[in-house]
Amino acid sequence: MVSRITLFxxxxxxxxxxxxxxxxxxxxxxxxxxxxxxxVTQAAAEDCHRGTLDEAYCDRNLDQVADLPxxxxxxxxxxxxxxxxxxxxxxxxxxxxxxxFTDHLEKYTxxxxxxxxxxxxxxxxxxxxxxxxxxxxxxxxxxPIAVSCAGFVPFGMMAYDDGRYGYxxxxxxxxxxxxxxxxxxxGRTMAxxxxxxxxxxxxxxxxxxxxxxLLADKDFTPTFSGKxxxxxxxxxxxxxxxxxxxxxxxxxxxxxxxxxxxVLQIVxxxxxFPTTGYGHAHNLHPELVAKIKSAFWSFDFESDAxxxxxxxxxxxxxxxxxxxxxxxxxxxxxxxxxxYDCK
Numbered sequence: 001m002v003s004r005i006t007l008f009x010x011x012x013x014x015x016x017x018x019x020x021x022x023x024x025x026x027x028x029x030x031x032x033x034x035x036x037x038x039x040v041t042q043a044a045a046e047d048c049h050r051g052t053l054d055e056a057y058c059d060r061n062l063d064q065v066a067d068l069p070x071x072x073x074x075x076x077x078x079x080x081x082x083x084x085x086x087x088x089x090x091x092x093x094x095x096x097x098x099x100x101f102t103d104h105l106e107k108y109t110x111x112x113x114x115x116x117x118x119x120x121x122x123x124x125x126x127x128x129x130x131x132x133x134x135x136x137x138x139x140x141x142x143x144p145i146a147v148s149c150a151g152f153v154p155f156g157m158m159a160y161d162d163g164r165y166g167y168x169x170x171x172x173x174x175x176x177x178x179x180x181x182x183x184x185x186x187g188r189t190m191a192x193x194x195x196x197x198x199x200x201x202x203x204x205x206x207x208x209x210x211x212x213x214l215l216a217d218k219d220f221t222p223t224f225s226g227k228x229x230x231x232x233x234x235x236x237x238x239x240x241x242x243x244x245x246x247x248x249x250x251x252x253x254x255x256x257x258x259x260x261x262x263v264l265q266i267v268x269x270x271x272x273f274p275t276t277g278y279g280h281a282h283n284l285h286p287e288l289v290a291k292i293k294s295a296f297w298s299f300d301f302e303s304d305a306x307x308x309x310x311x312x313x314x315x316x317x318x319x320x321x322x323x324x325x326x327x328x329x330x331x332x333x334x335x336x337x338x339x340y341d342c343k
Contacts, residue, residue, distance in 0.1 A: 046070075052148045054342040057282060064323040066151040066282035077285040078134055081109060081292075084116040084124060086139035086276050088228045088249055091117030100304035101295075105135075108295035109288065120226070121196040125150050128281055135292055137276040140167075141198030144330050147322055149342035154279035154322050156296050158314030165318065166275050167248035169199035169207075171268040172235050179242050182212045182268050189221040191231045191243035198329055200228055203270055204244035206335040229253060236263055248275065252310060274325050278317065 048058035057066035069075065083102060085094050095115045102113040116133065118124040121142045127133035129150040138146045138154070146152035159165035173179045179188065185208065193200025201224075208214040216222045225231040225240070228249040234240035236259050247269070253259050278296060280289055296317045301308050333340075 052144075052340045054149050054151075057151050063321070065147050065153050068286060069283055074283060075285045076131070076134070076281065076283050077288055078111070080112045080114055081105065081134045082114055082116045082127075082132060083135045084118050084127070084133060085137045086142065087118050087120055087124065088139060088246070090229070091119060097307060097310045100307050101299055104299050104303075105292065105295045108298070109291045111288075121194055128152055131281070131283075133281065134284060135278070135280050137278045139197060139276055140273055140326075140329055141200070141202050142196045143277045143322070143326055144333060145196060145340060148340035151282035152279055153282050154277035154320060154326075155293060156278045156317040157275050157320050157325075158311060159316065159318040160313070161315045163318070165314070166272040167199070167246050167313070168272055169203045169244060169268075169270040170247045170250065170266050171204060171242060171244050172232070172250070172264045172266055173242050174235055174238060175263055175265045177241065177265065180267060182208060182214070184267075185212075185220050185242055186214060187220065188241050189223055190216075191223050191225050191234055191240040193225055193228050193231055193245070195224070197228075197246075198273060198332065199246040199270075200231065200244055202329075202332050202336055202338075203273070206332050207268070207270065210335065229258075232259065232264070242267075248313060251313070255309060255312065273328065274320070275313075277320060277322070277326070 046058055048060055049062060050057065051059050051062075051064055053059055053064075053066055059065065060067050083098070083105065085091075085098060095117055098115055102115055106113045116127065118127065121139065124133070124136065124138065125142065125146055128136060128146060136146075136152070138152060143152070143154055147154065157165060171182055171185075179185065192204070195201050205216065208216075208220075214220055223240075225234055225243070228245050231240065231243035231245050232250055232253060235243045247266075250259075250264070254261050280292055284292075299317065301311065301315050
C-alpha cells in the first residue's frame with residue numbers, strides 16, 4: 001500500500017484524558033498532517049529539479065532540500081524571528097526551557113526572537129509553509145515532510161562533544177505486564193503518538209511488520225495519544241497496555257520527576273536514530289541565516305542549568321546534511337509505503 005502524505009489528523013479528548021486521533025491505521029499516514037494550501041512561488045514556474053519537494057521549491061544543487069529563491073526580492077528578512085520546538089510535550093514547558101537560547105539568538109541576530117508554542121506537528125508544518133515560522137526544530141519523523149512540503153532547511157542537531165547523538169524508540173509497558181515481547185502485542189491495543197512521529201509511529205510500525213509480522217488493524221488495534229508524554233503517562237497510569245515512544249522524552253520526564261523510574265518496563269529498544277533537526281525557512285535572507293547558524297554553533301549548553309538538565313543527552317549543536325543523516329528515516333517511510341505528496 002502506498003500512502004500519500006496529506007496533512008491532517010483530527011483529534012479529540014477522551015474521558016480519561018487521552019488524545020485519540022480519529023484515524024483508522026489502514027489509512028495510515030494518508031491522514032498524517034494538515035492539508036495546506038498551495039503557497040506557490042516563482043519556483044513553481046521555474047523548470048528546475050525538485051525530487052520530493054513541492055512545486056513551490058527548487059533543488060538545483062541536488063542536496064534534497066529547498067534552495068534560496070533566485071530573486072532577492074523573494075528573500076525574507078524579518079525584524080522579529082519566530083522560533084519553535086517540536087511539540088513532543090507541553091509547549092508551555094519549553095517556552096521557559098528555550099529562553100536562554102532565544103536570548104542568545106537575539107544577541108547574535110540583533111532581532112527580537114519569539115518562541116511560538118505549537119500543539120501539533122501539523123500546526124508547526126503549516127506555520128513554516130505559510131511563512132509564519134522562521135527557525136524551528138522539527139522532530140525526526142517530521143523532518144522529511146517539513147523539507148518536502150514546507151521548505152524547511154535543516155542544518156543542525158544536538159550531540160555530545162565526542163560526536164555521539166540520537167535517541168532510541170522504545171516499546172514500553174507497565175512493570176508486571178504480561179507483555180514481555182512485541183510478539184505479545186497481537187490481539188491488544190497499542191498506543192502510538194502521531195502518524196508523523198518516527199519513534200511514535202513510523203519506526204515501530206515498520207519494526208512490528210518486518211520483525212514480528214504484526215499489522216495494525218489486523219493483528220492489533222492502534223490508537224493515537226497525540227504526544228509522547230501522553231503515551232508515557234498513559235502506560236504509567238494504566239490507561240494504555242503498551243506504547244511506542246522516544247526514550248529521550250521518557251528520560252526527560254524522569255529527570256523532572258514527572259514519572260518515577262522503574263515503573264515502566266522496556267520490551268523493545270531500536271537502533272539509534274537522529275534526533276530533532278534544527279533549521280530555517282528556505283527563503284530567509286542569507287546574511288540572517290549565517291547569523292542564525294552562528295548562534296547555534298556558539299550556544300553554551302552549560303550556561304543554563306535548566307536547559308542542560310532538560311537536554312542532558314547533548315553538549316552542543318553539530319552540523320548535519322539532510323541528504324545523508326536522514327536517509328534511514330526516509331528508508332523507514334519507504335518501508336511504510338509513504339510518499340511525500342503535499343497536495
